[in-house]
Amino acid sequence: MELREPLNTLITEPTEYTKHLNFPDPSKIRLYDSTLRDGEQMPGVAFSPGQKYEIAKLLSEMGVHIFDLGFPFAALSDRRALQLIVQGRRKGDIREDVEFLVMCRSTQSDIDITIKTLEDIGVSLSEVTFFIFTSGSDLHLKYKIGRALLRYEGRDVSEWLDLPVEFYREANLRMMCETISYARDKGVTAVEFGGEDGSRADLDYTIKLAKAGYDAGGTRYSFPDTVGCFTPEGVDHYIPRIVKEFPGEDLVVHFHNDFGLAGANTVRAMSHGINIPTCTANGLGERAGNAPLHQVVMMLKMLYGVDIPGFKYDYLIRVRKMVEEYSGIPVGAHEPIIGEGVFTHESGIHTAGLLIHPAIYQVIPPELLNRKIQYVFGKHTGVAAVRDVLNRPEYVAGLERDGVKVTKELIDAVMLFVKDARQKRTRSDSFSNVTEAYYREYHRLGITELRLVELASTIGRLMREGLFKPSGVEEGEGNTNKK
Template sequence: MILFENIRFLDTTLRDGEQTPGVALTREKKLLIARALDEMGVSVIEAGSAITSSGERESIKAVANDGLDAEICSYCRIVKADVDHALECDVDSIHLVAPVSDLHIKTKIKKDRDAVRQIAVEVTEYAKDHGLIVELSGEDSSRADLEFLKALYADGIDAGADRLCYCDTVGLLVPEKATEIFRDLSSSLKAPISIHCHNDFGFATANTVAALAGGAKQAHVTVNGLGERAGNAALEEVVMSLEWLYKYDTGINHEQIYRVSRLVSRLTGIPVSPNKALVGGNAFTHEAGIHVHGLLADKATYEPMGPEQIGRKRQIVLGKHAGRSSIAMALQEMGLEADEAQAGEIFNRVKQMGDQGKHVTDADLQTIAENVLDIYKESLVNLEEFTIVSGNRVTPTASIKLNVKDKEIIQAAIGNGPVDAVINAIRRAARSCAEDIVLEEYHVDAISGGTNALVEVRVKLSKEGKTVTASGARTDIIMASVEAVMNGMNRLITAE
């Protein structure tokens, strides 16, 4: 059984999407988005509503005259002045919207059903007389009397309407009802009909696909599901549901979906939710160790499709759920090799950061790994433990236990602060082999933001004319300082 045939897409990102609260697109931004949609293969681009303003008309006209392959459309009310303004913009078509529910007819335009039918016919004929393609749309169709809606559509067809549209204006459809309605409409009307869904109950994509299965020939969509309130049916979700789940070739260049999603997000200033289907930041990102272990064996274990299908790449992130497989894969991608002991220490440090609620970035991991790989070279001086006492009424004091050439040494020292105190204690404890080592420079960097960020401490140590630079990386600045000094000290002693 063929569920889908000759499906088209009308993208309304530049009109309904721009009605997202806080979004206002300039002429240049509309052109950039329109070009991206055209390159992706969208059939119709609703570039805006010409009645809105002179600036909006300039933007629509710029899109219409940009030489795109897509049909360029303007939204119009059933008002001849709207059509006149659309004609000024050189558009190919209009999306002519008539209120069809009694709620909208009586409270919004304060007319009756017969008046709406008559006006819709008059404006349709007017638009057709001026050479426009007309898509006659029923606003609030899902709350309209179906027989009245069919009568209005039939009037529109007689007046020359090329296409019809059913608008689920406040997202009240359910998939089962959508299929039933569109089977009825598509079999009883002699014009192709579109589906325009809003996402108030999270059903916009499901209702759109169900309507297409029932006989709709065109889906109204927006990139990233932008739109008023909870938004519209998302282009990426509808396209990839048809492509991947139903194996229907939409004709859309779906490898460009992610690029277009990012473009729209940047130009509208509306961030994509991390857990948004397909284009959200987490959609192809893996942290849990068991998932990454499965991915290493077969990518299909925890991915519904390859991220390259929409122009993305898979990501492995590290945190409290990370497993050794995650770290091994991430190190491999960085070109770093670690033995079992080194990998174990890297794993422990990542887990410590994760338990503190910290997400371990690529930069964090690289810093941790590089420090561990350096520290785990053969060391003559090794840290056993240390304790620091500090406060606004006490002199910072540090006690430390080191293993120096297989000999346990305990020492204490004071300093201007806790870091200074612990470094002084290290130098005292390691006096037998590090007496002449001088701390020349001390520098701290936070790898990422936040009070719990990974801190990298870099030190420059010298002894008898030889200088080394070493670093330590921890979420604790004192531990990072100890690590850096110990690392540099061992390198100087080994070189000597």
């Protein structure tokens, strides 16, 4: 049905409350994807180099601007993936303006081995950004990297627990700045930097760390919520101060999703002026994952009126399906925006409203994502949906050929049959079998602790007998299909 009045005169748009916010110019927003590094760190996920290349190509086509490609020196497969992806940009399979990023800890040895690795695979320093990271919170500074900081300062590790936090703060700044300067002196042209666990760090120290990093030659600061504990109020505490201290700078946020807030917190940070959000396809990542790319871009567009230039929203489902296949991790049917059930309706009340006008119960235009509203008929089905389908021209002709006329009696009979059939299925255990099978397969994606110990015992015996050689399975590109 066509509405007599413009839709925006009949509803209050979500953007009505967000016009005053300080979002960056959309042309300055750069989408930073970490699927190929942080996403792969999700337990059980392991992409082959070929799969990483296919994901990178699709993300490039969709409109992502920065790819986190991890630690190239850590594994041969990661080096091969980086090599393939850089070659893809050179030959035009990946956009020329896409930025590639490699990770380094805040040590000169990491810089040296990364530079050597890049040389070995034919990648120049001008083709990548180095992300040099350290720790940000006092907990991490003293108890995670404290002994490394003591060694860096030439102190005895026996002093570890006795020295105050202030010692570790200052040592951390010196180590990070020296590493950044060292990288720049070695010819690294772009350095992103930051401190892990930023959302639990002292804000004044966070600012001090960022200023020191820029002074040492860093080109872009990244602020993380490493453990996913940030709240929107926490974002409001940290981010405006960071943006104020570094006007005009590109600034990154990297938030985890342990409380389901990563997407919303990322958008909140952008509303304060952050222009580079880190996301992952399907929200993959450590523990509960990272800010889901689909949530961030669609919240920006639909709820805040921020439309990222050149971004192809209709690619989100293609990306979802590819990453599901390669990772072995399916997205829930009710996952916002990209879930299979998002545009599917069964309730009689809802379907009746949708048949009048989609906006009555559907705020996201399905055509934006190259999808369609569809109906599932079952326990909650109403007369309106059955009548609508049976009276569609494409079905009426077939029914008439069968000598069937669509009447009220037929519609009622079909509806009751559908409800009864669905109720009988509820009593079966087929759904529990599917769920059990899924979790069995999920736990097979990785190796359990018990299996690891069994492997160690077997390999140890074989090594003693001179019968074991590492297989070097990393060397192959692998198939682009998940096995």
